[in-house]
Amino acid sequence: MNLPSQPFDLAIIGAGINGAGIARDAAGRGLSVAILDASDVGGATSSASTKLIHGGLRYLEYYAFGLVRKALAEREVLLDIAPHITWPQPFVLPHAEGMRPVWMLRLGTFLYDHLARREVVPGSARIDLRSERAGRALDTRYRTAFRYWDGWVDDARLVVENLKDAAARGATVLPRTPVARAERVDGLWQLTLADGRSIAAHRLINAAGPWAEDVARKVMRLNDAPPLRLVQGSHIVTRRVHLGRDAFMLQQPDGRIIFIIPYEQDYSLIGTTEGDVQRPEDAKVSDAEVEYLLSAANRYLARPLTPDDVVHRFVGVRPLILESGKDDKETTRDYRLVEHPGLDAMTIVGGKITTYRVLAEDVMARIAPKSKSWTGKVPLPGGAIDRAKGEHGQAAFKRWLDQLQAREANYDPRLVKRLAMTIGAPAAELLAGGLGRNLGGVFEAELDYFKAQEWAQSSADVLWRRTKLGLHLDAAAQAEVARWFGETPADVREIPAGHRFARPGVD
Numbered sequence: 442m443n444l445p446s447q448p449f450d451l452a453i454i455g456a457g458i459n460g461a462g463i464a465r466d467a468a469g470r471g472l473s474v475a476i477l478d479a480s481d482v483g484g485a486t487s488s489a490s491t492k493l494i495h496g497g498l499r500y501l502e503y504y505a506f507g508l509v510r511k512a513l514a515e516r517e518v519l520l521d522i523a524p525h526i527t528w529p530q531p532f533v534l535p536h537a538e539g540m541r542p543v544w545m546l547r548l549g550t551f552l553y554d555h556l557a558r559r560e561v562v563p564g565s566a567r568i569d570l571r572s573e574r575a576g577r578a579l580d581t582r583y584r585t586a587f588r589y590w591d592g593w594v595d596d597a598r599l600v601v602e603n604l605k606d607a608a609a610r611g612a613t614v615l616p617r618t619p620v621a622r623a624e625r626v627d628g629l630w631q632l633t634l635a636d637g638r639s640i641a642a643h644r645l646i647n648a649a650g651p652w653a654e655d656v657a658r659k660v661m662r663l664n665d666a667p668p669l670r671l672v673q674g675s676h677i678v679t680r681r682v683h684l685g686r687d688a689f690m691l692q693q694p695d696g697r698i699i700f701i702i703p704y705e706q707d708y709s710l711i712g713t714t715e716g717d718v719q720r721p722e723d724a725k726v727s728d729a730e731v732e733y734l735l736s737a738a739n740r741y742l743a744r745p746l747t748p749d750d751v752v753h754r755f756v757g758v759r760p761l762i763l764e765s766g767k768d769d770k771e772t773t774r775d776y777r778l779v780e781h782p783g784l785d786a787m788t789i790v791g792g793k794i795t796t797y798r799v800l801a802e803d804v805m806a807r808i809a810p811k812s813k814s815w816t817g818k819v820p821l822p823g824g825a826i827d828r829a830k831g832e833h834g835q836a837a838f839k840r841w842l843d844q845l846q847a848r849e850a851n852y853d854p855r856l857v858k859r860l861a862m863t864i865g866a867p868a869a870e871l872l873a874g875g876l877g878r879n880l881g882g883v884f885e886a887e888l889d890y891f892k893a894q895e896w897a898q899s900s901a902d903v904l905w906r907r908t909k910l911g912l913h914l915d916a917a918a919q920a921e922v923a924r925w926f927g928e929t930p931a932d933v934r935e936i937p938a939g940h941r942f943a944r945p946g947v948d
């Protein structure tokens with residue numbers, strides 16, 4: 442792609458959720474934007490999260506009321522603007538002898554209910570596990586629990602949705618384009634890209650997530666780089682532990698909690714561990730972490746999991762603000778915007794998927810204070826479906842999906858649902874145009890779409906981020922996708938920087 446010689450208003454290093462959210466917001470306010478990523482868009486932390494839109498019930502124990510309130514309010518917003526990739530998610534939090542007492546769980550869930558306005562997210566309730574379906578998944582010694590609600594989001598798709606909207610509003614999106622050097626020349630930022638090209642911008646935002654300190658120090662060569670604490674978190678994907686839609690939040694004797702979340706119909710997602718790591722590249726799911734997660738889950742499950750039940754594992758690195766004297770559980774999950782004085786540059790530190798949109802608004806309030814906030818009311822591209830006046834995105838999406846399944850009755854309704862819950866609104870056109878060759882569970886028209894509209898350049902981009910078909914397709918179908926992208930067997934094993942998926946046989 443030829444790059445313009447005119448300076449952009451804004452260049453963003455890093456197309457994770459924070460960079461993508463800023464790019465969308467800024468482009469919508471009329472700024473010319475370039476956003477660059479060293480790897481696939483959303484290929485690092487923003488596709489390796491637990492995928493919860495949550496305030497974080499456990500952060501109440503650290504009195505993080507401000508963060509929890511801000512994040513809880515965002516649940517309703519994200520459920521509305523991205524209804525095709527989000528849904529309200531119930532959690533069952535069992536009471537366990539010797540751990541937090543029942544009154545504390547009641548108080549926590551009560552506070553959680555009341556810290557922010559709720560429209561589609563239901564309130565919490567005490568439940569009897571002996572008479573609830575969720576109880577069947579748990580050992581009979583667990584009798585009392587609380588059910589509370591948060592949101593679920595497909596994190597990798599949320600990144601792509603933001604970038605698609607940014608691009609539709611004029612932003613230039615450059616995946617697999619590492620920024621090698623950024624320097625201030627005559628009042629402008631000159632960015633030298635690893636492929637030798639260059640761009641200029643009036644303002645620079647470093648949204649490199651776990652690499653933010655490195656980018657500030659080594660790429661921007663600033664000596665006021667904010668120090669980060671890098672904490673790796675691992676997840677495993679196992680056979681589904683129960684069929685209901687409840688997730689479980691399970692307290693552990695070491696004070697940690699782990700989640701077991703229904704995942705991709707047939708599976709459960711279990712995470713996370715926490716442990717310091719020196720460099721993002723060092724993060725790796727260790728066998729000890731897999732054992733920890735299995736035994737943490739088995740402390741509660743009626744039918745214990747074994748290592749053979751683990752079908753997939755992945756790791757992400759939290760870029761936390763370094764707070765001396767605090768351990769990783771206590772360290773804030775909030776974000777900080779660090780301005781580099783006099784340089785029209787800012788480094789983003791910390792944050793959550795949940796708060797990306799308010800983070801972007803905070804950034805805009807600093808760099809374009811006269812412009813207006815808009816992203817909380819305008820659906821992301823996949824969520825742009827007809828809505829009745831005042832109708833919430835979740836209700837509109839359900840109605841639209843029913844209609845789409847009825848209209849496209851020639852297709853298997855599960856396929857229609859899969860596409861609708863992946864790309865949202867554009868699924869209607871894709872289906873109407875015909876899906877082309879079936880490569881064993883994925884269709885050629887989908888691959889065309891991901892390549893042309895969503896910057897997919899490899900089979901891993903499609904199988905693990907644009908979709909999670911990597912969990913569902915057999916080896917032959919995955920090889921077909923790889924061939925479609927012109928990959929050799931060695932390429933198929935490519936593991937994106939900073940986001941190591943350890944598939945069976947690949948580590």
Ligand SMILES: Cc1cc2nc3c(=O)[nH]c(=O)nc-3n(C[C@H](O)[C@H](O)[C@H](O)COP(=O)(O)OP(=O)(O)OC[C@H]3O[C@@H](n4cnc5c(N)ncnc54)[C@H](O)[C@@H]3O)c2cc1C
Binds near residue numbers: 483487660939
């Ligand atoms: C295990 C785990 C679970 C989590 N669970 C949740 C959750 O359930 N809910 C929630 O709200 N939050 C959660 N989070 C937090 C959330 O995932 C992160 O805060 C968020 O993804 C960070 O996004 P980011 O855009 O800052 O960073 P990233 O997504 O890491 O993006 C940074 C990007 O910068 C790019 N980059 C780096 N160097 C360069 C360079 N020189 N040139 C160009 N590009 C560069 C990288 O390739 C990368 O894509 C979790 C985090 C972890 C690790």
